[in-house]
Amino acid sequence: MSNIxxxxxxxxxxxxxxxxAIRQNPDTELVSVFTRRDPASVxxxxxxxxVYRLEDAEKHQNEIDVLIICGxxxxxxxxxxxxxxxxxxxxxxFDTHARIPEHFANVDKAAKENHHLAMISLGWDPGLFxxxxxxxxxxxxxxxxxTFWGKGVSQGHSDAxxxxxxxxxxxxxxxxxxxxxxxxxxxxxxxxSTREKxxxxxxxxxxxxxxKAKIESEIKNMKNYFDEYNTTVNFISEEEFNANxxxxxxxxxxxxxxxxxxxxxxxxxIEYSLxxxxxxxxxxxxxxxxxRALTRLKAEGAEGCKTAFDIAPxxxxxxxxxxxxxxML
Amino acid sequence: MSNIxxxxxxxxxxxxxxxxAIRQNPDTELVSVFTRRDPASVxxxxxxxxVYRLEDAEKHQNEIDVLIICGxxxxxxxxxxxxxxxxxxxxxxFDTHARIPEHFANVDKAAKENHHLAMISLGWDPGLFxxxxxxxxxxxxxxxxxTFWGKGVSQGHSDAxxxxxxxxxxxxxxxxxxxxxxxxxxxxxxxxSTREKxxxxxxxxxxxxxxKAKIESEIKNMKNYFDEYNTTVNFISEEEFNANxxxxxxxxxxxxxxxxxxxxxxxxxIEYSLxxxxxxxxxxxxxxxxxRALTRLKAEGAEGCKTAFDIAPxxxxxxxxxxxxxxML
Numbered sequence: 001m002s003n004i005x006x007x008x009x010x011x012x013x014x015x016x017x018x019x020x021a022i023r024q025n026p027d028t029e030l031v032s033v034f035t036r037r038d039p040a041s042v043x044x045x046x047x048x049x050x051v052y053r054l055e056d057a058e059k060h061q062n063e064i065d066v067l068i069i070c071g072x073x074x075x076x077x078x079x080x081x082x083x084x085x086x087x088x089x090x091x092x093x094f095d096t097h098a099r100i101p102e103h104f105a106n107v108d109k110a111a112k113e114n115h116h117l118a119m120i121s122l123g124w125d126p127g128l129f130x131x132x133x134x135x136x137x138x139x140x141x142x143x144x145x146x147t148f149w150g151k152g153v154s155q156g157h158s159d160a161x162x163x164x165x166x167x168x169x170x171x172x173x174x175x176x177x178x179x180x181x182x183x184x185x186x187x188x189x190x191x192x193s194t195r196e197k198x199x200x201x202x203x204x205x206x207x208x209x210x211x212k213a214k215i216e217s218e219i220k221n222m223k224n225y226f227d228e229y230n231t232t233v234n235f236i237s238e239e240e241f242n243a244n245x246x247x248x249x250x251x252x253x254x255x256x257x258x259x260x261x262x263x264x265x266x267x268x269x270i271e272y273s274l275x276x277x278x279x280x281x282x283x284x285x286x287x288x289x290x291x292r293a294l295t296r297l298k299a300e301g302a303e304g305c306k307t308a309f310d311i312a313p314x315x316x317x318x319x320x321x322x323x324x325x326x327x328m329l
Numbered sequence: 330m331s332n333i334x335x336x337x338x339x340x341x342x343x344x345x346x347x348x349x350a351i352r353q354n355p356d357t358e359l360v361s362v363f364t365r366r367d368p369a370s371v372x373x374x375x376x377x378x379x380v381y382r383l384e385d386a387e388k389h390q391n392e393i394d395v396l397i398i399c400g401x402x403x404x405x406x407x408x409x410x411x412x413x414x415x416x417x418x419x420x421x422x423f424d425t426h427a428r429i430p431e432h433f434a435n436v437d438k439a440a441k442e443n444h445h446l447a448m449i450s451l452g453w454d455p456g457l458f459x460x461x462x463x464x465x466x467x468x469x470x471x472x473x474x475x476t477f478w479g480k481g482v483s484q485g486h487s488d489a490x491x492x493x494x495x496x497x498x499x500x501x502x503x504x505x506x507x508x509x510x511x512x513x514x515x516x517x518x519x520x521x522s523t524r525e526k527x528x529x530x531x532x533x534x535x536x537x538x539x540x541k542a543k544i545e546s547e548i549k550n551m552k553n554y555f556d557e558y559n560t561t562v563n564f565i566s567e568e569e570f571n572a573n574x575x576x577x578x579x580x581x582x583x584x585x586x587x588x589x590x591x592x593x594x595x596x597x598x599i600e601y602s603l604x605x606x607x608x609x610x611x612x613x614x615x616x617x618x619x620x621r622a623l624t625r626l627k628a629e630g631a632e633g634c635k636t637a638f639d640i641a642p643x644x645x646x647x648x649x650x651x652x653x654x655x656x657m658l
Contacts, residue, residue, distance in 0.1 A: 020590055024470050045591060100658050101651070126658045128464070128599075131642050133657050135457070138618040138645035139611075141353050185604070260610040262349055262374060267606045268614070269580075270457075275514070275598040281589040282468075282597050289467040309646075309653050313460050314638035316467035322430070324638050328462050329429050329455045 003029040004295050005063065006288070009054060009084065010070035011035050011042055013248065014093065017284025018068050019045055025288055027318055031063055061087040066291040068092075078103060085110040085118045085305075089294055091287055093123040100126070100307075108305035117298045118305045122290050123283040124274055125149070125252065131308050132254045132272040140258025140268055144189045148176035148197060152250025152279060160225045161202055164218050166210030169238065171245045173201045176253065184255050187267035200231040203245050205238045250279035289316040332358035333624050334392065335617070338383060338413065339399035340364050340371055342577065343422065346613030347397050348374055354617055356647055360392055390416040395620040397421075407432060414439040414447045414634075418623055420616050422452040429455070437634035446627045447634045451619050452612040453603055454478070454581065460637050461583045461601040469587025469597055473518045477505035477526060481579025481608060489554045490531055493547050495539030498567065500574045502530045505582065513584050516596035529560040532574050534567045579608035618645040 004027060008015045011033050022030045023046075032050050035042050039051040052060065057067070067088035071077050077094045084090050085107050094103050100121055111118040121127065125147070133145055150173065157172035164170075180197050183190045202219060206212055216233040220226055236245075251274040260266045276282045290308075293315035297306070314324055333356060337344045340362050351359045352375075361379050364371050368380040381389065386396070396417035400406050406423045413419050414436050423432050429450055440447040450456065454476070462474055479502060486501035493499075509526050512519045531548060535541055545562040549555055565574075580603040589595045605611045619637075622644035626635070643653055 017589075024589070024593075097658065101655050104654055121658055128468075130658045131464075132601075134642050134646050134653060135460075135618075137657075138621070138642075138647070139457075139614045141647075258614075260346075260349060260353070260607060260614055264353075266610055267604075268611050269604040271600075271602045271604070272461075273600045273602075275596075275600070277595045277597060278589060281595055285468045285587075285589055285597070289464075292467070307654060307658055309643035309650065309658070310641050312639050312641045313463050313467075317463050317638075318467070318470075321638065324463060325433055325636060326430050328466075329426065329450055329459045329636055329638070 003027055004291060005029055005031045005065040006291055007032045007034065007060070007064045007067045007088075008070055009034040009057065009067055009080065010076065011037075011044070011051075012070060013280035014284055015068075015070040016045065017278070017280040017282075018070060018287060020281060021284045021288040024285070025292070025318070028288060028291065032060060034067075057084060058087050064088055066091060066294050068287050068291060078106070081118065081120065082106040082110040085116050086114045087116075089117045089298055091119045091122060091290055091294060093127070093283055093287065094121045095123065095126055097126065104305050104307070112304045115303050117294055117302050119290050119294055119307065119311070120305060121307055123286050124276075127283075127286055127308055128274070129252070129254050129272070132270075133256075134309060136254070136256030136258075136270040136272075140256055140260070140270065142260070142264055143256055143258030143268075146184045146192070146197075146255045146257070147252065148181060148255075149252040150174040150176050150198065150250065152252070152276070153248050154200075155248075157200065157202075157225055160222060161204065161219050164215055164222075166207050166212075166215050167204055168207045169205040169241050171203050171241075173203075175199050175201055181253060181255070184257055185269060185271070187257055187269060189257050194228045195230060198229060200226055200229045202231065202233045203241060204233060204235050205241045206235055247277065248279045249277050250282075251275045292316060292318065332356055333620060334358055334360045334394040335620055336361045336363065336389070336393045336396045336417075337399055338363040338386065338396055338409065339405065340366075340373070340380075341399060342609035343613055344397075344399040345374065346607070346609040346611075347399060347616060349610060350613045350617040353614070354621070354647070357617060357620065361389060363396075386413060387416050393417055395420060395623050397616050397620065407435070410447065410449065411435040411439040414445050415443045416445075418446045418627055420448045420451060420619055420623060422456070422612055422616065423450045424452065424455055426455065433634050433636070441633045444632050446623055446631050448619050448623055448636065448640070449634060450636055452615050453605075456612075456615055456637055457603070458581065458583050458601070461599075462585075463638060465583070465585030465587075465599040465601075469585055469589070469599065471589070471593055472585055472587030472597075475513045475521070475526075475584045475586070476581065477510060477584075478581040479503040479505050479527065479579065481581070481605070482577050483529075484577075486529065486531075486554055489551060490533065490548050493544055495536050495541075495544050496533055497536045498534040498570050500532050500570075502532075504528050504530055510582060510584070513586055514598060514600070516586055516598060518586050523557045524559060527558060529555055529558045531560065531562045532570060533562060533564050534570045535564055576606065577608045578606050579611075580604045621645060621647065
């Protein structure tokens with residue numbers, strides 16, 4: 001069988017992660033990259049792969065099996081994914097939970113009208129965490145599900161602190177509170193407030209002469225971002241920042257605490273967790289596994305938009321159904 | 330929509346678990362139980378549900394949407410599941426890993442010839458653990474997967490120690506070794522021997538006057554069961570045994586330790602774990618979720634045999650695809 005021909009739209013952290021993930025999957029191949037920048041300014045890690053203008057993507061539709069769209073959820077993906085689903089089978093990692101139904105409808109329409117297959121909102125949350133919520137709640141209907149995020153870098157919160165006056169560099173880590181996780185694991189099904197589940201830890205390089213007390217206060221009281229959390233603000237040197245705070249770790253926990261039995265008194269706990277040294281490299285690895293699933297489902301005649309809920313796990317594996325049953329069951 | 334009409338074949342611990350799980354799922358209904366015992370001797374927890382002889386099952390085929398077969402994997406399921414797949418859509422929890430391909434072929438043939446749908450080897454291992462191995466290895470192809478079981482009761486090992494002369498009552502717990510789990514979580518991808526991964530802990534009530542040293546030695550040196558493990562044998566009173574050792578807890582961990590990135594130097598860890606106070610009640614809860622999936626797939630025209638790898642997660646949930654996208658993604 002020939003390789004799955006993959007193209008990337010948008011060459012940022014996630015796009016680079018996709019490029020790297022393709023190298024770990026010998027049944028996949030990177031055929032091109034599309035960018036809104038000047039293609040000549042984009043230096044890939046891989047030799048001999050062409051970089052094209054995103055606006056010219058349509059011309060390359062016959063060269064590509066799956067286009068992985070690596071734009072941002074706020075403004076890029078809501079327009080890019082439906083537009084590109086006209087010409088390609090597409091995958092995205094759209095993660096604005098509240099807008100997923102609307103995004104699904106737009107992508108589904110564009111894909112169906114053009115006999116393409118699209119998969120949206122893949123990655124780990126939404127994605128693997130969502131899957132685990134569905135499996136766990138379907139199996140233990142009597143119970144409570146808890147999601148904890150971190151320890152990891154929240155890019156939205158990091159952007160927010162960098163907008164504060166006097167901040168030269170800044171990064172924000174979302175940290176689950178260990179005692180809250182232990183309470184959940186105990187089976188007691190606690191009610192936990194926002195503040196009791198996570199805390200926020202910031203590392204800031206201040207501009208010379210900046211008012212640190214003012215920066216700290218402004219961050220801690222920032223509405224929607226920090227005011228509902230206990231937040232720690234650490235001021236550090238630029239050297240320390242560059243040495244220790246330039247990667248994008250993340251992760252988290254999905255825990256279902258359920259009860260079974262005649263008196264619903266038997267505790268049953270399902271826990272799924274991720275500890276990721278690189279969020280974009282891991283998310284990209286998820287997208288590549290689903291690109292494999294996409295090509296198989298497309299070959300079976302599937303069209304329209306799908307999410308992780310619609311895709312049987314065996315489709316993600318390079319192994320055949322027979323191999324999976326013999327080796328993995 | 331009318332309820333999913335479920336029948337149980339074999340009313341032991343797992344069968345009772347299925348009966349209890351049905352009560353937690355309002356879209357399901359227990360319609361009958363089949364037994365090899367005298368039906369008059371079987372007392373269900375549920376009123377007004379008939380108990381029939383297993384050999385009469387065929388007569389009731391029009392009353393049942395899904396038959397959940399709760400026999401043992403060693404001798405019952407290899408014959409029961411193919412035989413009953415002639416008359417019913419069936420689900421089993423066949424767990425002899427090495428014989429799954431053969432069992433699959435037998436069940437697939439019987440089901441296809443009679444236009445039925447069968448799902449085999451469901452539960453948590455095989456089942457949820459298998460799923461997690463496939464998802465994790467598909468996403469992180471460069472890595473190592475570790476499965477730890479316990480702390481939990483191994484029924485096979487408990488049966489084995491009860492066969493030792495002088496043992497009145499006995500139970501065996503399989504215990505993962507915490508330092509091994511920590512080594513795996515660290516990302517170091519250790520090579521672990523059988524002895525380094527698990528230890529075995531037995532609680533024994535000895536017959537009066539029995540030679541305890543001889544019992545202990547016989548257990549510790551038992552081939553295939555104990556000789557490759559560090560085993561602790563505790564002699565306790567019958568009172569203590571009855572107070573503390575009559576439930577069937579279990580659980581375990583599936584951990585994928587993978588590497589991504591340009592130099593494959595980025596550690597990425599996926600961990601799935603279960604902590605179950607009742608193994609049979611939990612396994613039964615898994616079977617009921619798949620009974621729901623079965624009825625939906627059957628309504629779409631599916632036939633033959635399937636495993637957890639073939640079933641998209643959304644089919645397990647009582648929620649519609651629209652609800653799942655809006656609430657769970």
